[in-house]
Amino acid sequence: MRRPNRQAHVFSLSKINIQSFFMAGIAFIVMTFLIIAMLTTADNHSRFSSSALHDWTGQMQSDWFVHLLGAENRYFLDALEDYSTPSLTTAVLELATNMNLEDPRTFLGRELPGFSGFDDTLVVAGQGTDFTNTSIESAPPTEEVLREQTGADNPSEEGEQEERSSTEMADEEPIIHISHAHNREAFHPEVEGKEDLHPEENIVKVGEYFADAFREYDLPVEVSDDDVTGMLDERGWDYSRSYDLNREIVEGAKEEHEELEFFFDLHRDSVGREHTAVTINDEVYARTFFVVGEDHADYEQNLEVATEIHNRMEDKWPGLSRGVLTRGGAGVDGIYNQDLSPGAMLIEFGGVDNTYEEVYRSADALAEVLQEYIYEELEEE
Incomplete structure (x- = not known):
């Protein structure tokens, strides 16, 4: 009777084990490189931090x-x-x-349009403000509307586009910069029909008025009247990249004027009049809202400034500010260029149903509060 060849059996098992270890080693190396690739090539919102x-x-x-x-x-x-x-x-x-x-x-939240607004954090809720009526960004323009507005902006037969430059005080270096990432946001009572976006009658006029209010307090200010929406169309960029393009404008202003410290991006909210109009001392004001992007490391500094301004407004004009919210995560910009300075804010002035007169009153009130805060900051420096 022959005995089984145990040595061959042991050698066979050892060979199988070696092959298994070898394959496991290769799989581990491949997985390691894949994980490293995902961690190093993902954008800021996706990295494992x-x-x-x-x-x-x-x-x-x-x-x-x-x-x-x-x-x-x-x-x-x-x-x-x-x-x-x-x-x-x-x-x-x-x-x-x-x-x-x-x-x-x-x-x-991921199925219904607009329901993602519940992901916002309402840090400070003004009178009557809750998650059902928080700030809503304007919808992007349709291709037809953009084509019509672009034609209206460029009537020259030669097709030459006039460059729109920033206006500023020539005698002093500006310390305040006002921009409009969604520069064509319009107010329905000021335009024909119910246009949400307009090439001429839009939020830029509020920015110019806001700047004049600061100049009354001897604060030098620069206003960007760049047509961000038109520039997006020229570059073939999506409307969601409005803040990327506006960042170029703000960074250019910072390079040109080293004294710039306070940056205000003005917008018009998309909610109705029942949420954006308030009567104070027998006068109607367009309510304001402060939006803080939380997708950058130092956003708490911006949040602190916005909360301070809200509280000061409540002391003087109770009910004028709708509050302060933070916004971030997927589907939104989440930074709003506020990482460029602790003194950067996104301010919503009124809504689609407010008039210039109502918005201008709010601009005067906010400028009064901001100028006090700005002078205090300048004195500490």
């Missing part, structure tokens, strides 16, 4: 983290009314789908 980890874990219910800590220290569980451990199935569902079974908004 502390903020990304915060957003990821933020999708989970806080009870889970309390229970994890409570496993080591029972005192943490005293903060919970219900000591039962959350369902593991629920936690996996939340991580995999970003849907919270206890919050119906998470089922609808």
